[in-house]
Amino acid sequence: MKKSKRFEVLAARPVNQDGFVKEWPEVGLIAMGSPNDPVPSIKIENGKIVEMDGVARSNFDFIEQFIADYAIDVKIAEKAMAMEASQIAKMLVDVNVSRKEVVDIVRGLTAAKLVAVFNTMNVVEMMMAMQKMRARKIPSNQCHITNVNDNPVLIAADGAEAALRGFDEMETTVAVVRYAPFNALALLIGSQAGRGGTLIQCALEEATELELGMRGITAYAETISVYGTENVFVDGDDTPWSKAFLASAYASRGLKMRFTSGTGSEVQMGYAEGKSMLYLEIRCIMLTRGAGVQGLQNGSVSCIGVPAAVPSGIRAVLAENLCAAMLDMEVASSNDQTFTHSDIRKTARTLMQFLPGTDFICSGYSGVPNYDNMFAGSNWDVDDYDDWNIVQRDLKVDGGLRPALEEEVIAVRNKAAKGLQAVFKELGFPAITDEEVEAATYAHGSKDVPARNVVEDLKAAQELMNRGITGIDIVKALAKTGFTDLAEHILNILKQRISGDYLHTSAILDKNFNVISAVNSRNDYQGPGTGYQISDERWNEIKNISQAINPSDYDA
Amino acid sequence: MSQEKMIEDMVREVLKSMTKGSAPAAQTVSTAAAQGLNPDRDYPLATKRPELLKSPTGKKLSDITLANVLNGDVKPQDVRIAPETLRMQGEIADGVGRTQFGDNLRRAAELTTIPDDRILQIYNALRPYRSTRAELIAIADELDTKYNAKINAAFVREAAGVYERRNRLRAE
DSSP states (O other), rough: OOHHHHHHHHTTTTTSSOOOOOOOOTTBBBBOOOSSSSSOOEETTTEEEETTTTGGEEEEEEHHHIIIIIOOOHHHHHHHSSSSSSHHHHHHTTTTHHHHHHHHHHHHHOHHHHHEEEHTOOOOHHHHHHHHSSSBBOOOOOEEEOOTTOOOOHHHHHHHHHHHHOEEEEEEESSSGOOOOHHHHHHHHHHHSSSSTTTEEEESSTTTTHHHHTTSSSOOOEEEEOOHHHHHHHTTTTHHOOOOOOHHHHHHOEEEEEEEEOHHHHHHHOOOOTOOHHHHHHHHHHHHHTTTTTTESSGGGGHHHHHHHSSHHHHHHHHHHHHHHHHTTTTEEEOOOOOOOHHHHHHHHHHHHHHHHSSSSSSSSSSGGGGGGGOOOOOOOGGGGHHHHHHHHHHHHHSSSSOOOOOOOOOOOOHHHHHHHHHHHTTTTTTTOHHHHHHHHHHSSSGGSSOOOOHHHHHHHHHHTTTTOOOOHHHHHHHTTTTTTHHHHHHHHHHHHHHHOOGGOOOETEEEEOOOOOOTOOOOOOTTTSOOOHHHHHHHHHHTTTTTOOOOGGGO | HHHHHHHHHHHHHHHHHHHHTTOOOOOOOOOOOOOOOHHHHSSSSSHOOOOGOOOOOOBBBBOOOOHHHHTTOOOGGGSSOOOHHHHHHHHHHTTOOOOHEEEEEEEHHHHHHHHHHHHHHHHHSSSSSOOOOHHHHHHHHHHHHHHHHHHHHHHHHHHHHHHHTTTOOOOO
């Protein structure tokens, strides 16, 4: 066949480097509406669910039993299940129906019924519903702070900049596992240099995530995965009972935590049982609710390539975020791992959460160049800061970020690097030179900073653990070296675990360390003029971008 | 999966570090009487009801100052949560309809007095194929009698039944 030049150009477009696949319901390669998804049903006898979605209690797998006994409110279940799916969907988009009314119905629904509700909704309706159902009134955002060399000076500086730019939570991880204590320490200091009250976590493959949390070097945890089929759960070496016990263990030590799940993980692991990705994910969401965990990171997360490859996959991702909000939990809605070569496609995917707002729109946005992102890249990175800010300004939407002036960014990066330099010196860790501070202050990424002596750093990072250094030691070191404000900030973060206020749903801290959560900042959206309204102060922050010319600077 | 293994390792490490020198002597778990807390009136507790808050070592929030850190009066074990606080937060959770979350906090309250390494062992014992039915029942009895952790004991007993039915017990 003679080749068309137009098709040649199209074939070279970024979107055509992405992977796509036709639906294959038999193995669960279908986002929504698998012919094998169960038909919703419920039977209750003596206050116990004896049949759910066509399965008799004696045949429940362990996920079904956990959901039946812990997630579903039997007092409302029969009434809720008797409603038409389309009627519940209409309640979701009806501004005259309050969030609470929906939450009270949803707590009586089964997974198959929830799927049936989403099957009736388009993405605009789901976004309208998300605007109402998000638990915290104020939307927010989370970022990743990492680099390929685990350079701590750069992590501190990048953390400071990201906090200044508006992220309320930030997450680091490691290239080299043994660097973990330094990454967490650097991010802790950096975050508080950028904006006091920013919460940090360190996602690790190693034995340190929880330990760092307990020591007060990190403030919360997120990498507790749950799955939608029993086989995958067992492959993950856990059960709903072991995971729920773990959740309580975290809380018993005063640490905020959320679970993680997402569409596509079961089919990727080969045990989808022919069910749709959304149906299996809703089981994860329900068991998270049943376990009494305050929130969930979902939206396919690191499996985004799977739903993104099939029809209606990005719609399913929005549905799973919405479902978690309907079950009255905090939602950290992904928009993280790179899934496309196309900027158009990545933007379309993000608008689903950006426009209605979620508890954390990205989880997270790369607060570093993509080459430095150790979470396999992110959909959004530092080079997109101005795009994000200008889309907020174009649409008058609060996406959690704010434009920042070059001089203020330089100032907080420098302060973070110097604070870390002082703490390293005080604790006897390998010196951070003034040259390194200067380089990190002005760097774009790790290519712009001098290499450190990795062997010495790793030895010292291990020493940090062996010496039993805690957040209290960091506070002391900062205070002794003149960084009193940073010392106060970190002490204020530590105090959160005495009160436990920040264990609650969707909790973040403001710059005065006040908790803002879905307890004292409940979303009360009920149509235009209600719910979260951008304040004049916040709108000025969003709209005053330095790129805009001032008409009064020109002579008439 | 390596991630789950990681989590296990992490938990073990953390909990180990926490017992070092700082484990509060196993105290009777007081099932403190409900305070009648109201989410709108009393939350956040730190600002609205600070008088109710104490660390397990007896420190008040107002004791946790930079000056007291520097003079050595505030130690790492002073910035931990007390079981009574978790129960109060559970009441707040109930008050906003998050009953499962409240239950989690009440399970957590029972776990605060259990040594860290033991918590870790129990977590491990609850993973698939780790325990026989008798071993799980023994753990439940221990939770019940030794730590007065009634809710957690019932939870482990329930797990034993589910694991038996679903063949997730360790084969003897």
